[in-house]
Amino acid sequence: MDFPFLYETFLTLIAALPLTLQLAATAIAFGAILALGLALCRISGILPLDWFARLYIFIFRGSPLLVQIFLIYYGLGQFREVRHSMFWFILRDPYWCAVIALMLNTAAYAAEIIRGGLLSVPHGQVEAARSCGMSPFMVFRRITLPLAVRQALPAYSNEMISMVKATSLASIITIMEVTGVAAKLISETFRAIEVFVVAGFIYLAINFVLTRLVAFVEYRLSPHMRQPAPLSAATVAGEIR
Amino acid sequence: MTQPTLFDLIGTGPNGWGPALLTGAIMTVLIAISGFAIGAAIGALGAWAKISGGPVLRGIASTYTTILRGIPDLLVIYLFYFGGSSVVTAVGRWFGAEGFIGFPGFLAGALAVGITSGAQQTEVFRGAFKAVHAGEIEAAIACGMSRFLCFRRIIAPLTLRHALPGMGNVWQVTLKESALVSVTGVVELLRQAQIGAGSTGMPFDFYAIAAVIYLAISTVSGGLLQLGEKRASRGVRRA
Numbered sequence: 287m288d289f290p291f292l293y294e295t296f297l298t299l300i301a302a303l304p305l306t307l308q309l310a311a312t313a314i315a316f317g318a319i320l321a322l323g324l325a326l327c328r329i330s331g332i333l334p335l336d337w338f339a340r341l342y343i344f345i346f347r348g349s350p351l352l353v354q355i356f357l358i359y360y361g362l363g364q365f366r367e368v369r370h371s372m373f374w375f376i377l378r379d380p381y382w383c384a385v386i387a388l389m390l391n392t393a394a395y396a397a398e399i400i401r402g403g404l405l406s407v408p409h410g411q412v413e414a415a416r417s418c419g420m421s422p423f424m425v426f427r428r429i430t431l432p433l434a435v436r437q438a439l440p441a442y443s444n445e446m447i448s449m450v451k452a453t454s455l456a457s458i459i460t461i462m463e464v465t466g467v468a469a470k471l472i473s474e475t476f477r478a479i480e481v482f483v484v485a486g487f488i489y490l491a492i493n494f495v496l497t498r499l500v501a502f503v504e505y506r507l508s509p510h511m512r513q514p515a516p517l518s519a520a521t522v523a524g525e526i527r
Numbered sequence: 528m529t530q531p532t533l534f535d536l537i538g539t540g541p542n543g544w545g546p547a548l549l550t551g552a553i554m555t556v557l558i559a560i561s562g563f564a565i566g567a568a569i570g571a572l573g574a575w576a577k578i579s580g581g582p583v584l585r586g587i588a589s590t591y592t593t594i595l596r597g598i599p600d601l602l603v604i605y606l607f608y609f610g611g612s613s614v615v616t617a618v619g620r621w622f623g624a625e626g627f628i629g630f631p632g633f634l635a636g637a638l639a640v641g642i643t644s645g646a647q648q649t650e651v652f653r654g655a656f657k658a659v660h661a662g663e664i665e666a667a668i669a670c671g672m673s674r675f676l677c678f679r680r681i682i683a684p685l686t687l688r689h690a691l692p693g694m695g696n697v698w699q700v701t702l703k704e705s706a707l708v709s710v711t712g713v714v715e716l717l718r719q720a721q722i723g724a725g726s727t728g729m730p731f732d733f734y735a736i737a738a739v740i741y742l743a744i745s746t747v748s749g750g751l752l753q754l755g756e757k758r759a760s761r762g763v764r765r766a
Contacts, residue, residue, distance in 0.1 A: 348699075348745045349738040350706035353717060357738065360724060361731035447597070454599035458710060465601055478610035486598040493597045 288480065295471060295484045299464055303488060306463040309381075309453040313388035314446055320389065321396035328401050339397065346394030352455055354391055359383040359459045384456035392449050399445060403438030404430060436507045443500035447493050454489075464488055544723045544733075551719030552740050558636050558715055559705040563698055565641025570648025577653050588649065595646035600704050603643055607635040608711045636708030644701045651697060655690035656682070688759040695752040699745055706741070716740055 327339035346354065362368045362377050376382045407430050415429040457466030468485040472478045505512075576588040595603070611630030619628045659682060667677040709718035720737035724730035 345738070345742065348742040350703040350717070350741055352706045352709070353720075353734055353738045353741060356717075356721070356724075357731065357734040361734045364729060364731040451597075451599040454601045455707070457601070465599055465605075468602065469605055472605060472609045476609070476613050478606055478608075478613055482602060482606040482610065485602055486594065489598040489602070490594065 291477070292480055292484055295481055296488075298471060299467055299481075299485055299488055302462055302464045302467040303492075305461065306450070306453050306465075307492070309384060309388065309456055309461070309463060310446075310450045312385050313392055313453070314449050316385070316389040317392035317396055317449070320393035321400050324393060324397035325400040325404060328397065329404055343394045343397055346391050351387065351391050351452055352458065355384060355387040355455055355459060358387045380456070380459045380461050384453075384459060384461055388449060388452055388456075391452070392445060395445050395448075396442065399438050399441045400434065402441070403434035403436075406437045407433045432507075436504070439500060439504050439507070443497060446496060446500070450492055450496065451489065544719075547719055547723070548716065548736065548740065551714060551716040552744065554713065554715040555702070555705050555717075555741075556744060558633065558640065558708055558713070559698075559702045561637040562640030562644055562705060563701045565637060566644030566648045566697070566701065567694075569642065569645025570652050573645060573649030574652035574656060577649065578656055592646045592649050595643055600639070600643050601707050601710070604636060604639040604707055604710065607639040607642075608632065611635050611638075632708065632711035632713040636705070636711055636713055640701055640704050640708065643704065644697055647697045647700065648694065651690050651693035652686060654693065655686045655688075658689040659685045684759070688763075691752065691756045691759050695749065695756070698748065698752065702745055702748070703741070 324339045324342060327335040328343075330336065358377070359380060368374060368377060376386075411429055411433065412425060415425040420428065453463060454465035456463055457469060460466075462470070464485055468481050471481045475481070573588045573591065576584040580588065608630060611634070612628065615628045615630050663681055663685060664677065667681040672680065705715065706717045709715055709721065712718065714722070716737050720733040724733040727733070
């Protein structure tokens with residue numbers, strides 16, 4: 287094992303880590319908002335909205351992400367109207383094209399996950415909220431959404447992991463995130479295996495931290511499923527006094 | 528030169544890319560099927576290692592699934608393509624060949640796709656085996672079946688029944704993953720669309736056509752898989 291080379295590769299690749307994280311975080315954040323909208327369309331019961339969301343989900347889940355990235359980055363530039371529109375400064379930038387493609391893609395998968403979460407909220411909880419006099423919006427904000435998020439979180443963490451992995455496709459449209467730098471290093475040094483090991487380690491580390499974070503959030507969001515904490519000596523003493 | 532219309536592009540005329548795109552689509556299906564088959568073989572071995580292997584085998588299998596499910600597929604393709612090339616070059620030099628020898632892109636792609644889908648199929652098969660009732664296996668042993676016969680007649684068909692829905696998901700993922708193989712220069716559907724886009728200056732049309740073909744392939748194969756599921760679970764009473 288050539289440790290100096292591995293170390294040097296690690297330093298080169300870790301410099302590209304912020305870009306990978308930024309891509310993933312932006313895409314996941316925007317994608318989640320879009321996904322919530324799509325999920326609400328699906329369960330709204332309004333047929334046109336429902337069919338729109340179904341079609342959207344079918345298209346974005348049924349075609350490869352790379353095709354979607356190419357369609358947005360290379361494809362849209364074909365139209366003069368797009369090139370002369372006010373959005374061109376966004377659409378000619380590979381970074382934003384990658385973010386848009388990742389966001390649209392993850393929204394399709396996440397919409398179904400969130401829909402599952404929303405449907406899993408027990409009816410009794412909603413009824414109880416209504417009988418307390420909450421308005422429909424408040425029921426959604428205070429009752430339905432938090433419970434749905436809690437339910438959907440485990441499946442959503444899978445989707446987040448696949449998004450982190452999907453950011454690697456941005457390297458194909460010239461973005462030098464971790465995979466992009468790794469591919470450049472491989473073609474410069476022809477030492478595919480060493481570079482692969484280091485890059486793979488970085489992705490594994492990201493995903494490990496991500497799963498731990500989600501597990502922590504899950505723990506915080508489900509206090510009702512935990513054993514009550516035993517009373518500490520201090521509180522007991524305080525109560526006696 | 529006038530812009531060809533969408534129908535000219537997908538047709539077989541002088542401006543037509545229809546045959547080329549069709550060949551690309553067939554290539555895509557071939558890569559996906561070979562990858563999926565390699566993955567199924569690895570998945571069966573991996574599931575066996577996880578279920579009845581010793582601590583060493585189990586360790587290897589779980590390291591494999593953890594790693595392959597945690598790193599991007601594109602990296603695996605790069606590893607096989609560039610890594611394979613450097614191995615082949617090294618072997619070539621041994622035999623006195625000069626210079627760089629490329630690793631065939633199709634092989635690299637199918638292997639890379641197979642190894643990533645193998646990690647997913649390991650989990651699918653393992654879950655499916657767990658769903659097989661212990662009583663069924665006990666009954667087979669009580670009938671005096673040998674271990675192999677019991678596997679062939681009882682365990683394999685029942686595991687397959689439970690595994691098919693999960694395998695269907697993995698197939699869809701594999702099909703879409705095969706698009707990444709285009710980076711190695713294999714002329715599959717996406718690469719063909721890229722070529723077409725480059726030479727006509729109509730990227731949107733070509734990528735849109737490619738997307739539609741991918742959708743068609745995944746819809747048709749999804750339907751076939753559902754038929755397979757129906758057949759594998761004949762004799763199951765649905766509530």
